[in-house]
Amino acid sequence: MTSVPAATEAAAPVDPEVAAVVLDLLTAGRAAAAPPATAPAGAPSPGPLLGVWAHPDDETYLSGALMATAAHLGARVVCVTATRGELGGLVPPGSPPGLTLDRLRVAELAEALDVLGVREQVLLGLPDGGCAQVAPAGPPGPAGPVERIAGIIRELRPAVVVTFGPDGFTGHPDHRAVSAWTTTAFARAAPDGARLLYAAASTDHRERTRDVDELLGIAVDGADLDGDDGPVVPPGALAVRLNLAGRLLERKVAALRAHASQTAGALAALGPDRFAGWVAEEAFVDHRGRVSP
Numbered sequence: 615m616t617s618v619p620a621a622t623e624a625a626a627p628v629d630p631e632v633a634a635v636v637l638d639l640l641t642a643g644r645a646a647a648a649p650p651a652t653a654p655a656g657a658p659s660p661g662p663l664l665g666v667w668a669h670p671d672d673e674t675y676l677s678g679a680l681m682a683t684a685a686h687l688g689a690r691v692v693c694v695t696a697t698r699g700e701l702g703g704l705v706p707p708g709s710p711p712g713l714t715l716d717r718l719r720v721a722e723l724a725e726a727l728d729v730l731g732v733r734e735q736v737l738l739g740l741p742d743g744g745c746a747q748v749a750p751a752g753p754p755g756p757a758g759p760v761e762r763i764a765g766i767i768r769e770l771r772p773a774v775v776v777t778f779g780p781d782g783f784t785g786h787p788d789h790r791a792v793s794a795w796t797t798t799a800f801a802r803a804a805p806d807g808a809r810l811l812y813a814a815a816s817t818d819h820r821e822r823t824r825d826v827d828e829l830l831g832i833a834v835d836g837a838d839l840d841g842d843d844g845p846v847v848p849p850g851a852l853a854v855r856l857n858l859a860g861r862l863l864e865r866k867v868a869a870l871r872a873h874a875s876q877t878a879g880a881l882a883a884l885g886p887d888r889f890a891g892w893v894a895e896e897a898f899v900d901h902r903g904r905v906s907p
């Protein structure tokens with residue numbers, strides 16, 4: 615795993631309500647252990663958080679505040695990104711000669727993780743737009759994506775793994791492939807008590823932001839976000855919901871600004887307040903909990 619340089623600020627701002635949710639998430643099912651320095655005395659130690667995503671920026675849109683809060687609580691946080699995002703647009707005019715989009719996006723990812731206080735990342739280096747064509751198991755041995763992710767899970771022993779659901783959140787084929795790989799890897803390698811969570815959105819957040827999703831064309835390949843197989847579920851069906859405000863939301867937006875090749879257009883189109891409102895929820899369902907109660 616690659617170590618990311620230390621965060622620009624030692625202590626990420628943490629919302630107490632969000633911190634309580636994240637601490638509960640990362641300590642449930644774990645035996646009490648020595649508390650980290652930043653947790654209240656006597657609190658159980660939060661277990662590691664692993665995120666597995668497809669492109670640079672997925673991690674921040676879907677779990678930036680979760681990662682920042684977990685890191686602040688002293689949890690080990692590892693971010694896996696399958697591709698370098700080399701198909702995601704164009705190198706901005708005025709960039710240094712020779713700068714390629716994949717190099718730019720990897721640099722943006724490192725900066726975003728720095729903003730969030732995430733110190734460990736893994737780049738799988740798979741082809742952007744081509745994940746669905748990568749054989750899930752890959753060649754025999756450890757080179758395939760499933761076994762690479764399983765290897766990370768065995769080493770990290772995460773309390774929680776977050777990734778896309780089979781819907782791919784937006785329907786993107788790379789997202790769907792990463793969901794399938796991670797789900798198989800989790801089944802193969804996760805320690806007892808670990809939870810696998812899929813990125814989702816609440817129906818009420820979706821209603822508040824539907825116009826933004828449509829303006830930005832979030833659904834791809836004709837995906838029906840609101841359908842029975844989509845990521846939008848009633849609040850009661852969510853396993854975890856973080857409602858972001860204040861400095862934590864500002865921190866997430868700052869990390870998204872670091873992904874400038876992907877977010878500058880949306881920020882300009884929406885303005886900072888509407889953009890912040892659009893990204894102010896992070897929500898997840900248990901991987902077996904897709905059915906509404």
Ligand SMILES: [Zn+2]
Pocket residue numbers: 668669672786789
């Ligand atoms: Zn993506």
